[in-house]
Amino acid sequence: MAKELIKGNEAVIKGALLAGCDAYFGYPITPASEIAHAAAKYFPLAGKVFLQAESEIAAIQMCYGAAGGGVRVMTASSGPGISLKMEGISYSAGSELPIVIVDVMRGGPGLGNIAPSQADYNQIVKGGGHGNYKLLVLAPNSAQEMCDLTMLAFELADKYRNPTVVLTDGFNGQMMEPVEFPEPVKKKPDKTDWAAMGDAKTRKNLINSIYLDPEEMEEHNVHLQEKYKKMEQNEVRYEDYKLDGAEIIGIAYGTTSRVMYTAVDEARKKGINAGMLRPITLFPFPKVKIRELAESSKVKAFLVSEMSNGQMVDDVRLAVEGKKPVNFFGRMGGVVPTVSELLEQFEKAAK
Amino acid sequence: MAQLKDVLKKPSSFYDEFLRKPDNYQQDTHYCPGCGHGILHKLIAEAIEDFGIKDRTIMISPVGCSVFVYYYFDTGNFQVAHGRAPAVATGIKRTHPDAIVISYQGDGDLAAIGGNNILQAANRGENITVFFVNNAIYGMTGGQMAPTTLLGQKTMTSPYGRKATWEGYPMKVSELLSTLEAPAYVERIALTNGKNLMKARKAVRKAIQAQIDGKGFSLVETLSMCPSAWRMTPVDAKKWVEEAMMKTFPLGVYKDVLDEREVGSWHRALETVPIEKYHEILGLAHEGMEVEGDVESVPKIFRNPKVLIAGFGGQGILLLGQTLAETGMRHGWNSTWIPSYGPEMRGGTANCHVKISSDPIGSPVVSEPNILIAMNKPSLERFEKDLAPGGLLIYNTSMIDIKPTRTDIEILPLPATEMADEIGSLRVANMVIIGAVLEKTKILQKDVVLDSLNAVVKHKKFIPMNSDAINKGMEYARNYKG
Numbered sequence: 001m002a003k004e005l006i007k008g009n010e011a012v013i014k015g016a017l018l019a020g021c022d023a024y025f026g027y028p029i030t031p032a033s034e035i036a037h038a039a040a041k042y043f044p045l046a047g048k049v050f051l052q053a054e055s056e057i058a059a060i061q062m063c064y065g066a067a068g069g070g071v072r073v074m075t076a077s078s079g080p081g082i083s084l085k086m087e088g089i090s091y092s093a094g095s096e097l098p099i100v101i102v103d104v105m106r107g108g109p110g111l112g113n114i115a116p117s118q119a120d121y122n123q124i125v126k127g128g129g130h131g132n133y134k135l136l137v138l139a140p141n142s143a144q145e146m147c148d149l150t151m152l153a154f155e156l157a158d159k160y161r162n163p164t165v166v167l168t169d170g171f172n173g174q175m176m177e178p179v180e181f182p183e184p185v186k187k188k189p190d191k192t193d194w195a196a197m198g199d200a201k202t203r204k205n206l207i208n209s210i211y212l213d214p215e216e217m218e219e220h221n222v223h224l225q226e227k228y229k230k231m232e233q234n235e236v237r238y239e240d241y242k243l244d245g246a247e248i249i250g251i252a253y254g255t256t257s258r259v260m261y262t263a264v265d266e267a268r269k270k271g272i273n274a275g276m277l278r279p280i281t282l283f284p285f286p287k288v289k290i291r292e293l294a295e296s297s298k299v300k301a302f303l304v305s306e307m308s309n310g311q312m313v314d315d316v317r318l319a320v321e322g323k324k325p326v327n328f329f330g331r332m333g334g335v336v337p338t339v340s341e342l343l344e345q346f347e348k349a350a351k
Numbered sequence: 352m353a354q355l356k357d358v359l360k361k362p363s364s365f366y367d368e369f370l371r372k373p374d375n376y377q378q379d380t381h382y383c384p385g386c387g388h389g390i391l392h393k394l395i396a397e398a399i400e401d402f403g404i405k406d407r408t409i410m411i412s413p414v415g416c417s418v419f420v421y422y423y424f425d426t427g428n429f430q431v432a433h434g435r436a437p438a439v440a441t442g443i444k445r446t447h448p449d450a451i452v453i454s455y456q457g458d459g460d461l462a463a464i465g466g467n468n469i470l471q472a473a474n475r476g477e478n479i480t481v482f483f484v485n486n487a488i489y490g491m492t493g494g495q496m497a498p499t500t501l502l503g504q505k506t507m508t509s510p511y512g513r514k515a516t517w518e519g520y521p522m523k524v525s526e527l528l529s530t531l532e533a534p535a536y537v538e539r540i541a542l543t544n545g546k547n548l549m550k551a552r553k554a555v556r557k558a559i560q561a562q563i564d565g566k567g568f569s570l571v572e573t574l575s576m577c578p579s580a581w582r583m584t585p586v587d588a589k590k591w592v593e594e595a596m597m598k599t600f601p602l603g604v605y606k607d608v609l610d611e612r613e614v615g616s617w618h619r620a621l622e623t624v625p626i627e628k629y630h631e632i633l634g635l636a637h638e639g640m641e642v643e644g645d646v647e648s649v650p651k652i653f654r655n656p657k658v659l660i661a662g663f664g665g666q667g668i669l670l671l672g673q674t675l676a677e678t679g680m681r682h683g684w685n686s687t688w689i690p691s692y693g694p695e696m697r698g699g700t701a702n703c704h705v706k707i708s709s710d711p712i713g714s715p716v717v718s719e720p721n722i723l724i725a726m727n728k729p730s731l732e733r734f735e736k737d738l739a740p741g742g743l744l745i746y747n748t749s750m751i752d753i754k755p756t757r758t759d760i761e762i763l764p765l766p767a768t769e770m771a772d773e774i775g776s777l778r779v780a781n782m783v784i785i786g787a788v789l790e791k792t793k794i795l796q797k798d799v800v801l802d803s804l805n806a807v808v809k810h811k812k813f814i815p816m817n818s819d820a821i822n823k824g825m826e827y828a829r830n831y832k833g
């Protein structure tokens with residue numbers, strides 16, 4: 001099959017349909033709108049539901065309904081809309097509903113701007129909604145991964161009965177690249193043991209996040225924490241870019257990692273032994289691998305770059321446990337770090 | 352504790368025992384004595400039983416005193432966020448059109464925090480049934496003011512009585528929703544006496560039947576007693592509904608177009624499309640022309656082109672870039688295209704960055720282009736300095752009356768807009784440019800470019816003109832003696 005030159009945002013929707021997504025509910029916002037446009041175009045052709053909701057608050061709740069009914073469902077938005085979805089995200093985590101949420105990050109806080117950003121890492125990875133919950137978080141860095149990780153998101157969401165976020169940015173959403181689309185997923189998991197589908201078999205099922213009795217609520221929380229532990233054991237994904245024997249370890253995800261590939265290559269041309277670890281899952285975070293690197297005698301320092309004030313870097317520092325210096329370089333407000341800026345940082349770290 | 356079984360016989364759509372209830376009173380509901388919720392539950396349960404739809408029914412429990420609707424109904428159950436039941440109902444119903452979806456909501460839930468959700472669901476004509484319990488107060492949280500609280504009514508948050516000029520007037524939900532076109536049936540009922548109960552029973556059944564028949568949105572507003580938060584006896588509470596509430600909220604049918612609607616007219620059935628068709632639907636089935644790119648014959652500087660294209664919006668800047676990226680891909684190479692987007696475009700300028708490379712592409716950003724295409728004067732002024740030494744500058748002399756200043760680059764002045772005009776449309780100026788790029792860099796093959804246009808260009812009628820333009824651009828570049 002031929003490759004298609006396609007925007008990341010559109011690749012999300014083609015991937016979603018190939019993953020067997022049954023419904024899309026969303027509200028327009030730049031730079032995520034192409035996702036809604038593509039869903040509006042393709043979902044009806046495939047006999048699937050596309051509906052523009054009255055708000056992001058409603059969109060995620062529509063997802064709650066559809067997911068609780070056992071179908072594959074998704075929504076997409078950006079900063080201001082994701083903030084509104086936090087209510088529904090917490091409820092979905094509590095009710096253990098597999099919903100795929102795409103967050104195409106833009107500059108903030110507030111209305112901010114529509115340029116690419118990574119400033120919502122804490123909101124998505126650390127919480128944002130109320131309660132002791134975790135989301136599975138996948139971070140694509142190419143149009144191909146916008147498709148592939150969206151498809152994976154549906155699998156993981158179902159596997160763990162957990163809301164799953166594809167966390168990306170305006171650049172990755174707007175960029176066109178060749179994508180090779182896979183064959184459609186043929187088999188979807190049976191959910192009749194928990195979903196309420198409006199039939200005799202599932203009549204006994206209840207979709208619920210309320211546990212009035214604190215002991216029961218704690219039990220449910222313990223169950224959730226155990227599930228998150230399993231994710232940490234089984235689902236860590238990262239890319240190793242020239243890590244073997246590297247002395248300066250760059251760490252970046254999404255668009256920043258694209259800039260960092262080039263910076264690593266340039267640094268190597270200058271005789272700096274640089275490499276990069278690119279987290280593909282932000283939760284679970286590749287902390288074991290990072291600790292291993294921190295403990296290696298070869299590694300001298302880490303360089304974390306983000307389009308933020310430094311959010312993921314906290315997780316890196318927790319994993320490094322002070323064993324090696326962790327430098328940070330960030331740009332904010334929609335500014336993308338340049339290759340020469342990162343190169344300079346590699347040089348600084350190598351000194 | 353009021354025992355439902357004492358009031359009326361228990362329908363089979365209620366559980367025999369309320370096992371989800373975490374106390375020792377699993378025969379009784381959790382509602383206060385004299386509360387209206389239990390009576391309305393009973394009417395709904397009876398209708399579900401009589402219509403034989405227990406298996407198909409999904410009840411939605413809101414946030415409010417009726418948060419535990421799922422303790423009682425032997426149906427599929429959802430417990431949902433405060434006010435969001437109509438949105439959740441939409442998600443369930445749209446993906447399970449044959450389920451009978453019942454949203455049960457209080458007045459804080461429906462009219463305050465969920466005001467927009469109910470309004471929009473009603474306006475979309477969701478084929479669902481909504482039971483709206485108006486007790487003029489927030490019961491669960493201890494008697495605060497609701498949107499439906501009467502003027503002068505004292506609550507915990509209106510201790511001196513609700514005042515129109517401070518908190519506004521009681522919200523008349525049935526009246527409001529009946530102004531919309533989509534709803535099929537809206538009625539206000541009360542549960543105070545035998546006569547009203549008979550009417551209520553009829554309304555409950557009608558609202559559920561409407562959904563079974565696929566006739567669209569229906570809502571039944573119930574004036575309901577809340578003796579606890581009102582601080583009244585059950586008897587006085589009924590009296591207060593009749594004497595005070597009904598004055599502000601008159602009973603009756605506010606909308607009923609059921610007879611005008613065909614059975615099934617608002618049933619949104621889903622079509623089954625075999626997945627074997629997906630690639631075709633997604634436009635992935637096409638096979639474009641592909642070749643194996645050969646960089647050996649390409650001048651070294653252009654082997655990994657980093658192209659910056661800039662001009663006015665409407666000059667086909669983005670399309671020009673996409674065509675190059677698409678063609679690069681069809682030579683078996685990696686390629687990226689990234690636009691400037693948003694306000695910058697609206698300001699009248701557009702630019703895009705294209706990279707084509709036999710190696711994986713890191714950053715898609717072109718900060719030091721080796722090919723710069725300037726379609727207007729501001730673009731030349733802004734980007735000329737960024738061009739790599741030895742790089743190629745193509746600029747549109749039809750729109751640019753200044754000259755480049757660099758001497759360490761290759762320059763091709765090209766009257767692209769005038770040439771396009773001669774060919775027949777200003778829109779093909781970008782194709783003239785592509786022709787010049789092909790001729791100068793030799794990296795892309797012309798027949799692949801032409802084939803790529805089939806994938807990239809939306810208006811197919813321009814394709815013959817495009818090919819003409821590409822030829823003219825190539826010719827011009829070939830004959831240009833700088």
Ligand SMILES: Cc1ncc(C[n+]2csc(CCOP(=O)(O)OP(=O)(O)O)c2C)c(N)n1
Nearest residue numbers: 414415416433457458459460488489490491
């Ligand atoms: C987002 C949010 N805000 C506030 C609450 C607290 N709360 C629970 S029930 C309720 C009022 C419910 O009143 P109503 O809908 O009138 O139902 P009733 O209890 O009278 O039946 C409120 C404000 C909540 N659960 N969630």
Ligand code: SF4
Nearest residue numbers: 382383386416490577
């Ligand atoms: S507080 Fe009011 S609405 Fe709630 S159960 Fe008691 S009487 Fe019913």
